[in-house]
Amino acid sequence: MLTFNNRTALVTGAGRGIGRAIAETLAKNGVSLLCVSKNPASCGAVADAINAAGGRAVAKAVDVADPAAVKQAAAELLSQAGKIDILVNNAGITRDGLIGRMDDADWNDVIRTNLTSAFLWTREIAWPMCRNRWGRVINITSVTGLVGNAGQANYAAAKAGMIGLTKATAKEFARRNVTVNAIAPGFIGTDMTAVLSDDVKQAATQFIPMRRFGTPEDIAAAAAFLASEQAAYITGQVLAIDGGMAM
Ligand code: NAP
Numbered sequence: 001m002l003t004f005n006n007r008t009a010l011v012t013g014a015g016r017g018i019g020r021a022i023a024e025t026l027a028k029n030g031v032s033l034l035c036v037s038k039n040p041a042s043c044g045a046v047a048d049a050i051n052a053a054g055g056r057a058v059a060k061a062v063d064v065a066d067p068a069a070v071k072q073a074a075a076e077l078l079s080q081a082g083k084i085d086i087l088v089n090n091a092g093i094t095r096d097g098l099i100g101r102m103d104d105a106d107w108n109d110v111i112r113t114n115l116t117s118a119f120l121w122t123r124e125i126a127w128p129m130c131r132n133r134w135g136r137v138i139n140i141t142s143v144t145g146l147v148g149n150a151g152q153a154n155y156a157a158a159k160a161g162m163i164g165l166t167k168a169t170a171k172e173f174a175r176r177n178v179t180v181n182a183i184a185p186g187f188i189g190t191d192m193t194a195v196l197s198d199d200v201k202q203a204a205t206q207f208i209p210m211r212r213f214g215t216p217e218d219i220a221a222a223a224a225f226l227a228s229e230q231a232a233y234i235t236g237q238v239l240a241i242d243g244g245m246a247m
Contacts (some may be wrong), residue, residue: 004031004228006030006032009084011026015038019091022224023035034077036064038064042062043061058080064121074120078128093114109152114155114158126180140162143246166238184240
C-alpha cells in the first residue's frame with residue numbers, strides 16, 4: 001500500500017498514453033491531479049474521467065514548448081492549488097530522421113518539447129517545493145537517452161539531457177527533501193508507437209528480452225511508487241522499464 005498525504009500532482013502530457021496512466025494511477029491513490037496537455041479536449045477528457053471515478057482533477061491546456069505559456073500556467077496552477085507536491089515531466093514528441101536529413105525545426109521542436117519543458121516546469125514548480133521541504137519530481141526519459149537510436153539524434157539528445165537534468169537537480173534539491181528521479185521506458189504501446197509499421201514493431205520486439213511491448217500501466221506503477229512516501233530515500237536514479245532491453 002503506497003502512502004500519499006493530501007498530495008497534489010501536476011502531470012504534463014496527461015492527455016494520452018503514459019501520462020494519462022500516471023494521472024489515473026495517482027488519482028486512484030487519492031492524489032489531486034492537475035492534468036496538462038496541448039489539446040484541451042485531450043486533458044479535459046482525462047480530468048473528466050478522473051472526477052467521474054471519484055477522484056479530483058482539473059485540466060489545463062498548455063503548449064509546454066512555449067516558455068511564456070509554461071510560466072503563466074505554472075503561476076496560475078500554483079495559486080489555484082495552493083501547493084504542488086509532485087511534478088511529472090512526461091510530455092514528449094518524436095520527429096525522427098537520419099541526422100543528414102534532419103532540419104532545424106525537427107531538432108528544435110523535440111529539444112523544446114521534451115527537454116526545455118522539463119527545465120521550465122522544474123524551475124517554476126519544483127523550486128517552490130523546496131520551500132515546503134517536500135517534493136517529488138519524476139522525469140520521463142527513454143532507453144533511447146541511455147543507449148541512443150539511429151534516426152533519433154534529436155530525441156536521444158533530449159532524453160539524455162533529461163537524465164543530466166535529473167541528476168543535477170537531485171543534488172540541488174536533496175537537502176530540501178525533494179527527490180528527482182527519471183524513468184526510462186522501452187517500447188510502450190501508446191499513440192507514439194502506434195505509428196510504427198508492423199515490420200518495425202516486429203523487429204523491435206526481437207531486441208526486447210521479454211518479447212513484448214510494455215503498457216502505460218507498467219510505467220504508471222513505478223511513477224506512483226517514486227511519488228509516494230515510501231520512496232523518500234531514492235533520488236538521482238534512472239529506472240529503465242523496458243522488458244530488459246537496456247540491461
Ligand atoms: P503520446 O501517447 O504521444 O502522448 C503524448 C502526450 O504529450 C499527449 O498527451 C500530448 O498532448 C502531450 N504533448 C505533446 N506535445 C506537447 C506540447 N507541446 N505541449 C503539451 N503537451 C504536449 O506519448 P507517450 O507514448 O504516452 O509518451 C509519453 C512520454 O514517454 C514521452 O515523453 C515519450 O518520449 C516517453 N516515452 C515513450 C515511449 C513509448 O514507447 N511510448 C518510450 C520511451 C519514452 P495532447 O494529448 O494534448 O496531444
